[in-house]
Amino acid sequence: EAGVVQSPRYKIIEKKQPVAFWCNPISGHNTLYWYRQNLGQGxxxxxxxxNEEAVDDSQLPKDRFSAERLKGVDSTLKIQPAELGDSAVYLCASSLSRTGGVEQYFGPGTRLTVT
Amino acid sequence: LAKTTQPISMDSYEGQEVNITCSHNNIATNDYITWYQQFPSQGPRFIIQGYKTKVTNEVASLFIPADRKSSTLSLPRVSLSDTAVYYCLVGLRKSSARQLTFGSGTQLTVLP
Structure with a gap:
């Protein structure tokens, strides 16, 4: 079974430019998560x-970040415009809706460098 | 909100058993305890999950006391390849984004 797929794996952009990350979750996983991981942190x-509904975006910086999950499968996370502080690894994870716990399956992440 | 506390780092030698403890004093009645492993340049990998007492799978055991205010991940006979960061996460699939944010984890270094 294929795992969570993310692309690109690496992205280097100049500040103020837009950037987008794509995620394809594990087939059948209705719950999808986007995480940001700064160096040395969780x-x-x-x-x-x-599915296609964003049920908790309380920690998403909405002034420059946006996300969508059309048709409840693939998802895209966008930053516009990017700032130097956005340099981080962006991780996508998915899980089965029928599970109560936090058994998530993560993709390899996209490492973003903003110069 | 169940905040978790783990040791920042631990060292061990190959072949030893390693126990990593996570404190979660404010765990809610329905919360699960889940442990992840993360290698450099990879996403976290699910290791084990439990609600109470003891859970064992092919890679680890999870011990949870009756009050559930802490949990211990046990890795039997570690090898060099177990060197990684280990995170404990407390909550539910539907917990808030703040609760499902990982702490800093425990850096386990296995020495030859």
């Missing part, structure tokens, strides 16, 4: 989707 949850 992942911070930005947004959680149940």
């Amino acid at each position: 992942p911070e949850l930005l947004i959680r989707y149940e």
Whole structure:
């Protein structure tokens, strides 16, 4: 079974430019998460989707970040415009909706460098 | 909100058993305890999850006392490849984003 797929794996952009990350979750996983991980820290949850609905985006910086999950499968996270402080690894994870606990499956992440 | 506390780092030698403890004094009645492992340049990997007492799978055991205010991840006979950061996460799939944000984890270094 294929795992969570993310692209690109690496991205270097200049500040003020836009950037987008793509995620394809594990087939059948209705819950999708986007995390940001800064160097030396644990992942911070930005947004959680149940199917196509964003049910918790309380930690998403909405002035420059946006996300969508059309048709309840693939998802895209966008930053516009990017700032130097956005340099981090952006992780996507998915889980089965029928599970109560936090058994998530993570992709390899996209390492973003803003210069 | 169940905040977790773990040791920042631990060292061990190959072949030893390693126990990493996580404190979560404010755990809610329905919360699960989940442990992840993360290698450099990879996303976290699910290791084990439990609600109470003891859970064992092919890679680890999880011990949870009756009051559930802490949990211990036990890795039997570690090898060099177990060197990684280990995170404990407390909550539910539907917990808030703030609760599902990972702490700083425990850096385990296995020495030859």
